[in-house]
Structure formats: structure tokens, C-alpha cells
Amino acid sequence: MTVRIGLIGAGGMGRAHLARITNELSGGKIVAVADINHDAAVSAAEPYGAKAYDSSDELINDPDVDAVVIATFGKVHAPDVIKCIEAGKYVLCEKPLATTAEDCIKIMEAEQKAGKKLVTVGFMRRFDAGYNEMKSVLDAGEHGYAMLIHCRHRNPSVPENYTTRNMIDDTAIHEIDICRFLLGEEIVSVRVDTPRSTSHRFEHLTDPLVLQAKTQSGVLIDDEINVNLQWAYSIECELVMETGAVRLGDQEKIHIRDANGNRNAMCQSHIDRFQAAFNAEFQSWINAVARDEHTGSTSWDGYAATSVVDAGLESLDNGGVEVKVTMIDKPAFYA
Numbered sequence: 001m002t003v004r005i006g007l008i009g010a011g012g013m014g015r016a017h018l019a020r021i022t023n024e025l026s027g028g029k030i031v032a033v034a035d036i037n038h039d040a041a042v043s044a045a046e047p048y049g050a051k052a053y054d055s056s057d058e059l060i061n062d063p064d065v066d067a068v069v070i071a072t073f074g075k076v077h078a079p080d081v082i083k084c085i086e087a088g089k090y091v092l093c094e095k096p097l098a099t100t101a102e103d104c105i106k107i108m109e110a111e112q113k114a115g116k117k118l119v120t121v122g123f124m125r126r127f128d129a130g131y132n133e134m135k136s137v138l139d140a141g142e143h144g145y146a147m148l149i150h151c152r153h154r155n156p157s158v159p160e161n162y163t164t165r166n167m168i169d170d171t172a173i174h175e176i177d178i179c180r181f182l183l184g185e186e187i188v189s190v191r192v193d194t195p196r197s198t199s200h201r202f203e204h205l206t207d208p209l210v211l212q213a214k215t216q217s218g219v220l221i222d223d224e225i226n227v228n229l230q231w232a233y234s235i236e237c238e239l240v241m242e243t244g245a246v247r248l249g250d251q252e253k254i255h256i257r258d259a260n261g262n263r264n265a266m267c268q269s270h271i272d273r274f275q276a277a278f279n280a281e282f283q284s285w286i287n288a289v290a291r292d293e294h295t296g297s298t299s300w301d302g303y304a305a306t307s308v309v310d311a312g313l314e315s316l317d318n319g320g321v322e323v324k325v326t327m328i329d330k331p332a333f334y335a
């Protein structure tokens, strides 16, 4: 079966997904694109012979659309995700699932009413080979249990409309999710510190930040969020167990050795660094939809990440105090 896919949101990320589904993956076909900017919808849809819609409602209700990818801004995700659920369609929604915990709860309620897991959140790192190997090493248990995770999330630069809050709700949200994935437990408290800022930032930013989080079993996570590095997109992660540590590779393809030293090229964007993970995520989703099954992170994962983000933002607003993460009990549906 070919899965007929509709995309909502024809920005850079959405277009990258259109290209991967068409050129790099199998089993999926782009049949419709919706964007409130009519010209953007038309120009994104045209190369794929897809229909262009100005409204997400039309796309979700189109009987030719089997499943939906949402790549709009986080603030407008919730109503579209709920409409997809009500239409009985699988939906892969870019992170964050929603920008408030209340909206994530509404999504979970709609999904439970539908009686079927239909929502996958675009936490693509769960499909990254390196993180999966790290998880296998931890789960094998040979080195004891996890005690610490050291993370670095470094972007070369960010646009002027990016805010200090985005360092948590748009950037660190990836570490929040991947640490939950690696450890298989929830984060219970968060604090955010503000070291000296780089001169390479827009004046309104406080950059870098350091987010520290504690999990149910007491694992301490530290995350350097540093978004005006200038020289690379660099993601690091080291998980420290009792008798060993496992570190994420740099994913370098080659090393050059010459009179200037031994070096490898650095990635410059998340699309570059996580290309293989995005492809694996989307291929897995297309295959699962064709089998009428769910894959990847759930609405619960989206809710948990947003709840931790909320605590992080509260800490940022209150001078770095430790803030408890408040969450509802996990519904059995997501066990």
C-alpha cells in the first residue's frame, strides 16, 4: 500500500520532509500541502503534483489523504492534531506536540477517545543510530546503572526572532526527550542557570544557558544550550554509568590528516546532523501507517517534554531556582 500523505506547513522543515519522502524513502506519496500562505502551499505542492490548500481543515478532511505530517509552529499544532485524531488519521507532528501541557492533555484525551494511538511526535533523535547504541549499552546492564548524562546542544547561530525561552522550548526539548528515552524514566525537577553571555548573540538573548534536570531515580542531567557558536552545529552526549561511560560519536564521515593536524568536517545544521535519523523516523512512520500501527514517541512523550519545558521556563524566570515538574498520572493507554 502507498501511504498518501498530506503536509501542513510549507516552511523549510516541511519542504525538507516533502523531499525526503519523495526522493529518499519508499512507500509514501505526497498528495496535498496546506499552508495559510497560499503561494507557499502552491509552490511546495507543484513539484510533487500535489493539491494545494489554504486551510489545514481541507487537507485533513480530504479523503485522498491517508496520513498527515504537521510542520507548522508549535503554537498552532494542537487543533490540527486533534482534528487528525477525530478524522481517524495517523499524524506525525513536529516537536513540540503543543506549547502548553493543557493542550497536550486535550490531545491525549482525544486519542484515548479514538481508542487508538495515532500521534507520533517528531523527536527524530530516537531514530539516531548513536543514541540507540548508547541505549543498548545502558540496557545491557554490564556497566551498572546510569548516574549522570552530560549534554551539549550547540547551534552555529539563530535568527533574530529566536528568544531565550526558545533555548528551552525549541532547543533543549530534544535533550529532555532523548534523556527520557535513554533512561526510560521521567524528569522530576529542573533548574536553569545563566552563565556569562557570548558577544556573538542578538542583544535580547541570554546565551548560553545550562539546564540541569533530575530524574525519578536520581540521575542528574546537565545540558549546555549554546546557540551562537559560530563554528558548527554540535551535539554531544555522555552517559555515565557505575563502571563505564558511553559517549555519542560526532557522526563524522572522514578525517583529514595533513600538516595542519587531524580533523573532520563539522555539521552546520540539524538537518545535516540528523539527516539519517529524520529519514529513519519517516520511513518507520510510513511503514507503520501502512500496517495500521503506531511508531515512535507518543502523545505522552510530547506531554512529558512540554511539562519539563514549563518547569525549565519557570526556573529561568525565577533566577535559576529548582522547579518541580508537575504531571498527571500516566494513563494506562500509554503504558
Ligand code: ISE
Binding pocket: 155, 170, 171, 174, 270
Ligand atoms: C530547531 O527547531 C531544532 O529542532 C534543532 O534540532 C535544534 O538544534 C535547534 O536549536 C532548534 O531551533
